[in-house]
Amino acid sequence: MKVGLTARQLVILAADYFNEGLKDPEDGRKRFESCQFLWQQMKLQTEQLQEELNRKLFDNLISFLKKSHSDFHDQKSGWSCRVRSSEIPTAALLLGKLFFSYIHLINNSTELMPSSPGHWQAPPVVVVFKDLESFPANVLQEFIVISSYVENQTPETQVKFLTNDSYLKETAQTFLENLHSYHENFIPVLRCLHQFTCILPKYPLGKQIRELYCACLEKKVWETEDYISALQLLRMLAKEELVATLQKCVEVLRPYSERQLGGTLKKLEEFLVQLQCHEGKILATLLEMKETRRTKKLSKFESLRLEVIDFLDSLVRDYLAPPETQPLYEVVYFSAASILRKHLNAVPRIAFHTALNNPSSYLKSLENEAGALTNAAPDICIAYKLHLECGRLINLYDWLEAFATVVNTNDDSDLDSLEPVDEMTHARFIRAVSELELLGFVKPSKQKTDHVARLTWGGC
Template identity: 40%
Template sequence: MEEEVYDKIFDELINFLKQSHDVFGLKEHKSKHLINEVPTAALITGVNMPDHNTIYSNLFNQLKDGITPYIAQLASKDCPNIKSLLAKLVGQLMQTSDMLDDDEDEIDIKKVPCTMSVLCSWYHHTTMKTSPVKKQSKSPRKRLSKAAASDVSFPQFPPIVVIVEDLEGFTSPVLQDFIIMCSQNIKQLPIVLLFGIATSVSVVHRLLPQHVSSLLSIEKFQSKSSTEYLSEVIQMTLLNPDHPFRLGHKVFQLLLDLFLFHDFSTTSFIKRLQFAMMEHFFSQSASVLCCRQQDVASRVQKLNKDDVDMILQLQSVKRYIPHLKGEKQVLIKKNLAEAKIAITEMANVMFSHDTTFVPIMHCLHIITRSLPKHPLGKQLRELYAMCLEMSIVNTEEYQHANNLARMFARDELISFLGQCEVKLKSCSKLNAEADKLDDFRTRLIKLGDSCNDFVEEEEKAEPEPIEETKETGRREKTTLRSLQKKLMESAKKSRKLTKYEALRDDCMTYLQEMFRNYLKCPQSMPLYEVYYCTAVSEVRHHINASPRAALQTALSNPHYYLQCKCCKTDSGRMVESFPDLCIIYKLHLECGRFINLFDWLQAFITVVKGGSSENEDENTEEDQVLHARFIRAVSELQFLGFIKHTKKKTDHVARLTWGGC
């Protein structure tokens, strides 16, 4: 699924990398690189850092599938200087099956000079040599891997792709030296640079002076924003009728908030979605029915009486049963076979609702996404979240959007109806609705120049309703809102409608009725708990973790995680069976800003020895072991950020945190 998300940008990148040195080795190549420019692709990936590894790994795999076997990935943490960069570059490029003998697993890169001249010699040796019959490897595993590698056909002079994953992390001198080296050897090596940029292309000019940046022939590739990738992921998972699992309103909103306010990572969103699915199937016993529609009947037949009773006790089922006939209600409670038939029917009702829910929601989004201030949201996920919470037609936002939609121009309405018709035709159950929208669209087109003609009285389909008021003794209170409503109604009655306005009102009335019938809140459907994950507290507890609270709980009460009897004590007490780090932590809570290491050591020894006051030689082996344990525990506490070294007092450490367990 991740490859499908990044498919378009990968196609453009691969075409650029393939054509960058398409004439290498020919006479045209020398004339093409008279100015020694290095082909460079600037890939704008965005700030969604967890997704970068996925992007580069997928791109690496696609390049290996027929473009080039010579790919190097460079990260700033591994390249603090030009020497380390060249070592990484040469090491990754030369570790190929062509350079390995039958008895070698890898080349000892320490024995190879890491220079560009060595790289040029290696490249021409591997590409210009003839291809005699290779010796069979003694190892079947190596022979199999080489055979698999030989199945992929590469061009005679495949390009050398150097992927710089995080350009912002590299220092300017290292980049300058590397680019100058690549430019000087571009006629001998078909090098292509791929810069991974999280911000903007201007970072290239910020890191490189003009005489270096002029050596690059840069082409920009802008990946879609992470929010667009998120919409595609939601469309392929939660809005796909082939996948019965869904998220409840609160869980869906939680995952959206974590995405929008934390990391903008679709990879993390997918992992959270997987965890929510795991939590749903683990905690909800009735989730055994969360399967494809054709498998529901067989699974229902395998249910025993306890399982059926448990399903009948679900809140959504309890709300649905009273709507059935009286005789059927009695049979469901008494007859197991009838109960299974009813559960199967309820599951089919849920599947039918999900099948029609998504296309109709798409239609509503098409009509309302361009409205001013976007009352129903600009993105489909916003509308979907609102539909999960309650019936959308009963919200104030929908009423406001409906009023704005009744002012569409004719061309806009024709375009929207055409898009809605395409969405409805994707579902066979909505063919009648699609035909009705096509009829409205045809009538709007046929109006032509007569759309501004007024409707005659006899052409009105329905007479205006006459309001009947009851005579009461009390006078109705007039408010600003009621007065505004009365004035608008009177203005509508006094003003004659044009033919287009009358047809538009009929069309919007039909759409409103369609939305009311099909966009019912999923919470009102039977077996809602089976197909929708609603365990928001459990999902939030595990996904939106509090590391500081968990760390303090583990250090102050190790029994909470270890679950051992020896560590189970009253709150505040310490026993010798506690882990050394827990003892050190609880002792440091009793100290002030500065902690004397010698006193801390003596207190630690006292606790570990169980408070024994026997006089023992200080140089015994046991004391040396205790000293080592103490030093290790203090180092771990420093690593966790609770203490630090200080120069204000000799043999003291400073405490960095306050507050106990």
């Protein structure tokens, strides 16, 4: 037997908890007000501490940016300055704010902008943000990728971006969703375009799909001369080639849902059906035009072919825009490929010189002896430093004596009491010289058998 019970919902306020077990409600009210007052004081002090911490972190970041390449403009023509500027300094900002007002910063900086573009040259600086998702919304408001979008909006929208946190978060979420949709639509349309361009003579947009992909990433591909010439060639395709290419495009788009590209697949299938159904009529029309030599009026096949190519051109303009047109594209794209390539493609000679001349840059155990020639360094480093002090030809015996002096001498030993070179030291020296010869720093001399020729100069 089921009994239906209905209970009245009770609304319990926070102040009611302070009245439990008390006879006088006034005491509970005072306790509640005291608790609220203390909580507001704690919250205020925490916010003040957070603001002070943010200010100090931001001041340290500004100081880091100023000191990272302080002598770049004064000595940028020097070799040592160019070498130091090739290293990108990196700072880690754990929490805090960026500029309190990006627009205010821009307005103040316009008065200090130098007239010469050369004054703006400076090496890159990297700032690493940890746990960006937990940052307050005003950090994203000052972010450059957001500010570049805000600048092109109406004044009302700009105010909402800078004052309404909820609107900013919703807009940022919309940007990310649009960026995801952009990627979903980009690839299938790119593959369709490649099906058309890979059959053209001389491959104006590249034979491989990666070449077409790079062209679409760099600029608006429909504004390039190669794309215009490709469209001209496509407007002269034969019926068999056009039908075969459309069939390939239909197979490419079939795995994708209609939600991504709308009615693109259906439209291509309609073109394919029209071309196949009017085969006899199209051939008859072509023969008739060839006999009468009428070139002014287009046949049905030519009109349908132009319609197909125009539809392909509209797909390219709608879905193959470069990433720079999408807000927040900097989240997944990196445009300064030359800087990245410069640091990934290492220079072996400079790396060898740094490792051999200053092993403390790689070995932490030698940090206290940076730049000093001691027996704690590897044998090849000792031999390399000694060979830098020699001329074009190096006497092997003198080199061995200097090597043994460094290897067998302690800080508290007497140089006059050194013993002759033992077999172990001799073997270590031979191995170090052989390694230097393998790296291309020295080679045997044909002039003197007891000498080796030095092959590098200038410290590297």
